[in-house]
Amino acid sequence: MTYKGHVENGVVVLDEPAPLKDGMAVRVEPLDGDDDFETLRQGLLSVAGSIEGLPEDMARNHNHYIHGAPRK
Secondary structure, three states: OOOOEEEEOOEEEEOOOOOOOOOOOOOOOOOOOOOOOOOHHHHHHHHOOOOOOOOOOOOOOHHHHHHOOOOO
């Protein structure tokens, strides 16, 4: 179940009462906010193509080079 709330003075406050017990583990994820966090895609793209010395067919045959599978 998902509950909505907001932050007041650094504390998460739920908008409606919820049957949560003291000490219960919860996950808090911001729904909106600053663009301070890069998405995984942006982070990966920032290093894409930066490794030198790989075989030209590394993308197509990575299982061959990593696990020894037959080349495609």
